[in-house]
Amino acid sequence: MLKYLLLAVSGFFLITLFGLFTPAVWHHWVTYPRLEKQVNEFQKLRKEPAPLTKLHTYRGALHVHSYWSHDSEGTLYDIIPAAKSAGVEFIFLTDHPRGNIDTLPRGYKGYYDGVLIEPGSEKQGFDTWSLDSVIINWNLDKDSIAKNIVSQGGIIFYAHTEEPHNWGNPDFQGMEIYNFHTDTKDESLTPQIINFIVNGNKYRHWALREMFDEQTSILALWDSLNTKRKIVGFSAEDTHENQNIRARYLKDGRVEWVGPNANVIDTMDVKFWNKWLFQQPDANGWVFKWMIDTYKEGFNYITNYILADTLSVPSLTHHLLKGHLYSAFKSLGDAKGFMYYSENQVDSISGILGDSVKMDQVKTLNAVSPLPGQFRLIHDGKTVNVTTSDNYQYAWSEPVEKGAYRIEMHIKLKGKYVPWIYSNPIYIY
Ligand SMILES: [Zn+2]
Incomplete structure (x- = not known):
């Protein structure tokens, strides 16, 4: 009797183990090599467009934690080589403050082996960079903290936008339109950990990508806020290198x-x-x-691209607040060279992503991309045009209305279109 019971228990155990490991092993031998091949083929199609303005494109990360946060051990030894290998040129840290009286700057600030780091904070649901020597009193209420920071020339963005916020507060200048940590919240832990045990070494980027879901409700919220006022959208790696x-x-x-x-x-x-x-x-x-999340793969997973004059905090933040920014899932393809702009009646550029442009100055809405894909034009949350031909260029010449027009680029992965680039809107008034 005991013999059969033991046999049944070990049989059940083996079947469970088999069931748990099969998807990860299948990914290792079938899915991920195929995806890898597909993405490598895709990279060969790269044709970087000639610049259309005098601005340069800088790649960066806008929500990153270092040792200053209680939940990270990251130092320059980890962050800088990771940034270098991912092509990330600036990092705006968002460390959790220690205690309620927060003196800035603190931690890392300046250029480290060519990578620009600016310290900032993430607390009470916002990302903030004071950009100056300030003392933040986190004991105050959220709206007063925001007002104080902005009045002293700092930046306040909504973080973790899946959570409730005072969306009407005009001091907030921007919001996260994608956050990797937000995206992972609906995943069940065991299959993901098993996937990292099997695939973490060779295919960490695909194992991270396994958790991707389109953040449709957050994007819809962004669109609805943009119908009332300009709110800059950016993406958050939210990497701590701590799992x-x-x-x-x-x-x-x-x-x-x-x-x-x-x-x-x-x-x-x-x-x-x-x-x-x-x-x-x-x-x-x-x-x-034994690592699940690393800075390198975090920086590569999703990247912000700011169009600015120089790689400096004043220039980057000036253009960041203008919305001269797009973000892209970089592990699918580097989006450097992308541009979204409007042209007037005499075919000159009347505005670029983030700009407000008068209606009579818009004859066409255009985009260029370093890689081919599907262009989607979204007006105040409604998709008004989808151009599916595998093209590097896009032009829309229908009469425009007032409102925010933004571009998403999607690319084909496993036979399905997935988001690749999110651009800030051009605001037509
Ligand atoms: Zn964070």
Whole structure:
């Protein structure tokens, strides 16, 4: 009797294990190599358009955490090489403040090996960069904090836009239209972890991508806010490099195990079994690392592109507030070179993404792209045109109405169109 029971239990166990691992193994041998091939073929079609304005395009990350946040251990040793390899030129940090009196600047600020870093905060549902030496009192109510920061020349954007906010507050200049962390909230943990165990080494970008869902309600909210006033849309990597298991030696010779959200799991003596797992310490002293989210893949997952004069905080923030920004899922294709603009009756550029343009100055709405794809024109939340021919150029010459017109570019992945670029609107008045 016991024999059969044991057999049944182990049989059930094996079937469950098989069921849990099969999708990940299938991804490893079938889905991801196919996707990899498809994306590599897609990259070969790249033709960077000639610049249409004097502005340069800079790639950057606008929602990133470093060691200053309680839930990250990230240092320059992690952030800078990751930024370099992902082609990210600026990083606007959004660290969780320590305590309620927050003195800025703090942490990293300036150019590090050519990568520009500006410190900022994420707290109480907003991303903020004060851009100056200020003291933020987080004990005040949200709207007063926002008012104080903006009146001193700083930036306030809505973070985590799946959550409730005071959407009517005119001090807020922008919002997250995609946040990777927001997107992961509907995933069940076990299959994702198994997928990283099997595919994390070779196909981390596809394993992260596995969690993607189009954020339709957030985009609809953005469109509806834009019918009332200009609200700049940007994308949030929200990377902490913290969904990981790591170990490092303490001064007393014991070893500290650090788990997800940079929480210490355990501190223990070094024995044969754990020593066997360790490697030479890296620059931060880690002797063991098993990683799910890394800065590199976070920066590559979704990237913001700002059209600006120079790679400097004044120029980038000036153009950021103008909405001279688009974002793209960079692991599908680098979108540098994309441009969305309007032309007037004599075929000169009358405005670019983020600009407000008088109706009689718009004969056509145009876009150019470094890679071919599907262009979707969205007017105040309503898709008014879809051009599906695999083209690098787009022009729409129907008479325009007042309102916000934005462009989305979609590309084909596994036979289905998926969003690739989100552009800020041109506001026609
Ligand atoms: Zn965050």
